[in-house]
Amino acid sequence: MTAPVFTAPESAEDATRMRGALAVAARAFHLTPSGPEVWEWQGRTLGRRVGTSRLRVVSALSEKAGGRLGGGTALADASVPWMVPRPGLRDLMDWTHGSYAYRAELTKFITTPTVVAGSPVLDRDPNLPDIWWRDLRGAARALAAVPTGREAVGQSWIDRNFRSFLGVDPPRIYEHSARPSSRRT
Known part of the structure; x- marks a missing residue:
């Protein structure tokens, strides 16, 4: 059986690591997370609401950084025409810590x-x-x-x-x- 796609990581250590990465990004953007945790892709992505924005952190092993690590949001922001509704990208931040690479994406929070x-x-x-x-x-x-x-x-x-x-x-x-x-x- 395949592991569920949209759940917290099975490892408590990975969940703590991801929560810490989200906290690092929130501090860097001078924001305070207020909404519930939203886990995505097999616990490698964690997002929360921050005011009128959404903060999402994607992680991968450092050797996989620079590939497809969270690149979809930035690529869509640069190449998809304005008439396609989507959360607008407000800011990005990339960093590594230990053996992991992270990308934080700050997008508009959609209330529709x-x-x-x-x-x-x-x-x-x-x-x-x-x-x-x-x-x-x-x-x-x-x-x-x-x-x-x-x-x-x-x-x-x-x-x-x-x-x-x-x-x-x-x-x-x-x-x-x-x-x-x-x-x-």
Whole structure:
């Protein structure tokens, strides 16, 4: 069985290390965390609300620093068009301590309510206005046009996790173009 993806680390030492890293970043940005802890990717990412912002700290072993360590937020901030709604990046900080590298990201805290589906599939009408759907289609078109060499997940991750987390056979990843579809969504 695969370890859960969005939980605190199994090791109390790792949890303490991550909480300490978040505290280092909060002090550096002169902020006081106030919201609940939000653990992400197998306990290697920890975030909390800080006023009107969100502070998120990502960690990796030092030898993996400089690769994909938390680079997605900064890359999106630099390359995704403004019309795609997302938390704006306010500040970044990178450091190493011992055998770990850290990246702290300070982003705007989004208070807009989420669409609650209850499952990965939106199987009932969420009663959103037509303008919401129009804006979503526009943002999706703008995002599809952004070139990227990043791979969110590889086939091996899909194969390993779809059955255990979703209870379905894994799909095959395939190449696709960023051309807008002629189908209406």
